[in-house]
Amino acid sequence: DQQVKQNSPSLSVQEGRISILNCDYTNSMFDYFLWYKKYPAEGPTFLISISSIKDKNEDGRFTVFLNKSAKHLSLHIVPSQPGDSAVYFCAASAPGAGSYQLTFGKGTKLSVIP
């Protein structure tokens, strides 16, 4: 039973345009969400996070939107750059004793075309 789903295994975007990566979750206990970026042969790198008390968090070119009623979050990258080409993982955690355990989606491979 996959609790965090990234339904698009891949996405191609032209340089300078917006990249939108989507993530859905099923566990209503999740209250903290993160996006990680992974290059080949490297570990995932933390990108941006959002708490369930917010619906938007912005950091430079990266914005994460959270729709709790739809159990959906998205990562927007504007403008997209070739260096953004990587696999992006959505992750979530629940409060309390389980807050250490991140549940990851399977990832979306983003290709930014120059």
Place this chain on the structure above:
Amino acid sequence: GAGVSQSPSNKVTEKGKDVELRCDPISGHTALYWYRQSLGQGLEFLIYFQGNSAPDKSGLPSDRFSAERTGGSVSTLTIQRTQQEDSAVYLCASSRIQGNEQYFGPGTRLTVT
């Protein structure tokens, strides 16, 4: 500063052999995590350490898997009698405190032949 390091970066072993994977977390990080990523899958949580204690071992796939952490720093993940389904990238992460953003190492790619 130095990030999370893992060794070896690659390990090829024969089915039935034991392997040890090592993780050096970021200095001062009290929490340490092990994950694995099988081909085409997301990261699967294995075990979590707070200091030298592992409050939750429920993610370990079988009793062939064990992990320890010493001195609140280095951790070793041991897989006994490896099987082909153990082939995966094993990732270690650390954080300052429980629940904080986790910083990942580059992983160990394990191939069981």
